[in-house]
Amino acid sequence: MTTVSSGLSPSELQKAARDHLWLHFTRMGPYAETEEVPVIVRGDGCYLEDVNGKRYLDALAGLFAVQIGYSYGEEIGEAAAAQMRELPFYTNWSYAHPRAIELAAEVASLMPGDLNRVFFVSGGSEAVESAWKLARQFHRARGERRWKAIARQVAYHGTTMGALSINGIPALRNPFEPLVPGVSHVRNTNRYHRPEGETDEEFTQFLLDDLESAIKGAGADTVAMVIMEPVQSAGGCFTPPPGYFKGVREICDRYQILLCADEVINGFGRLGAWFGSELYDIRPDLLTCAKGLSSAYASIGAVVAADHIIEPFLGEKDMYAHGITFGGHPVQSAIALKNIEIMKRERIVERVRDNEAAFHSTLAQLLDLPIVGDLRGAGYFWAIELVKDKETKTGFSDEESETLLRGFVSPELFDRGLICRADDRGDAVVQFSPPLIAGQAEFDEMTGIVGDVLAEAWKRI
Ligand code: PLP
Numbered sequence: 001m002t003t004v005s006s007g008l009s010p011s012e013l014q015k016a017a018r019d020h021l022w023l024h025f026t027r028m029g030p031y032a033e034t035e036e037v038p039v040i041v042r043g044d045g046c047y048l049e050d051v052n053g054k055r056y057l058d059a060l061a062g063l064f065a066v067q068i069g070y071s072y073g074e075e076i077g078e079a080a081a082a083q084m085r086e087l088p089f090y091t092n093w094s095y096a097h098p099r100a101i102e103l104a105a106e107v108a109s110l111m112p113g114d115l116n117r118v119f120f121v122s123g124g125s126e127a128v129e130s131a132w133k134l135a136r137q138f139h140r141a142r143g144e145r146r147w148k149a150i151a152r153q154v155a156y157h158g159t160t161m162g163a164l165s166i167n168g169i170p171a172l173r174n175p176f177e178p179l180v181p182g183v184s185h186v187r188n189t190n191r192y193h194r195p196e197g198e199t200d201e202e203f204t205q206f207l208l209d210d211l212e213s214a215i216k217g218a219g220a221d222t223v224a225m226v227i228m229e230p231v232q233s234a235g236g237c238f239t240p241p242p243g244y245f246k247g248v249r250e251i252c253d254r255y256q257i258l259l260c261a262d263e264v265i266n267g268f269g270r271l272g273a274w275f276g277s278e279l280y281d282i283r284p285d286l287l288t289c290a291k292g293l294s295s296a297y298a299s300i301g302a303v304v305a306a307d308h309i310i311e312p313f314l315g316e317k318d319m320y321a322h323g324i325t326f327g328g329h330p331v332q333s334a335i336a337l338k339n340i341e342i343m344k345r346e347r348i349v350e351r352v353r354d355n356e357a358a359f360h361s362t363l364a365q366l367l368d369l370p371i372v373g374d375l376r377g378a379g380y381f382w383a384i385e386l387v388k389d390k391e392t393k394t395g396f397s398d399e400e401s402e403t404l405l406r407g408f409v410s411p412e413l414f415d416r417g418l419i420c421r422a423d424d425r426g427d428a429v430v431q432f433s434p435p436l437i438a439g440q441a442e443f444d445e446m447t448g449i450v451g452d453v454l455a456e457a458w459k460r461i
Helices: 012-018 029-033 073-086 098-109 126-143 161-166 170-176 200-218 244-254 306-313 332-344 348-368 398-417 438-461
Strands: 039-045 045-048 054-057 114-120 148-152 183-187 223-228 260-261 286-289 303-307 372-378 381-386 421-423 429-432
Touching: 012 029, 039 161, 039 286, 054 438, 073 286, 073 303, 073 332, 098 114, 098 303, 114 126, 126 223, 126 286, 126 303, 126 381, 148 161, 148 200, 161 170, 200 223, 200 244, 200 398, 223 244, 244 260, 306 429, 332 348, 348 372, 348 381, 348 438, 398 421, 421 438, 429 438
Parallel strands: 148 183, 148 223, 223 260, 260 286
Antiparallel strands: 039 045, 045 054, 114 303, 286 303, 372 381, 381 429, 421 429
């Protein structure tokens, strides 16, 4: 029997979990009756172990977050303990402390261009929330009243009311309506379902026309911010077509709208560069990050602003009227600093770049399966799209998604020791986003398990 540090036995943990713990984005009904709550007790490298001693390859890096894998607890723990001894907490409201200062300088040094001003928060939703508020107040400080935001369809940007309103996923929005007003959603860069024969240039122009007409439709002088991930996660790793972000930047400049790159997933090496903004030369005014900043060893995120964004806030009596108790927490900052040190020492970002082609070609074997229609992504961030008919690119009905994806593929992957998500927030996809320390052995293992499960799923269609 696996013992865990709490001292509770597996059955006691199970009971306490059933009675008290409310899991996020989880149907709790089955756990109230028969099913066992999955309890993960430890991790090493790219692997996790559950309370029954079963091992899993984590093809999702926690939630697209654990860049360095699970084996650095000792080293990072020492950095956290040292900080606990020195200064366990102080705030960034009105005060600074060494770790937040050092981390801000370190983050700024990694950022492309003049993204130099770092405002710390506790996670990705808060980063998005803070970016939108910052964009609004930036315009107001310059004498303009702009409050609207433009995001993309099916994009996920978080769950707090502002970030949720920016989300382009109807199923997540609907239960909470009315949301914060003033958000429009434009086309994302999903290429798979576009007309046969459309060129890159035509596709890019189509997307840019859509963006510009949404801005005009909203009233260009009321739009504060356009927010986009370099590679959009929800819907399955949509990469930008050539010229897309150059065009987005030009449109934002034309209408004096701030461009925010949401790099909560993309940032800190996931795409084989420190930031997607660097990879695609996006030149955003604002950049949001979280997860990989600390490899999720701490709950810390940030909005990073270009130099010109802070200018209207530098008057004697001006301030950005926003703050969060835990923003820039010294222990969380110490953890993030140590994570970045490890990422540099182990050459994690270079490793992603070096292995990208091998990862892609291993996953490409899945395209031989009749159920796999498309493979797309970059770095260590890939998705396959599942279809019923490759010729027509027809996807699954809601009922088929329920029985086949939620009912079979996802639990079967888990049973076979792979943590990997069959996601149907847009079209049905399976995403691969392992810790950035993964290598060929892990690429083979995840491809093998997914291939076997999808071959079985095909028989059930
Ligand atoms: N933005 C993006 C692009 C994300 O993928 C996420 C979470 O997955 C968020 C924001 C919200 O981050 P968090 O869950 O830390 O609040």
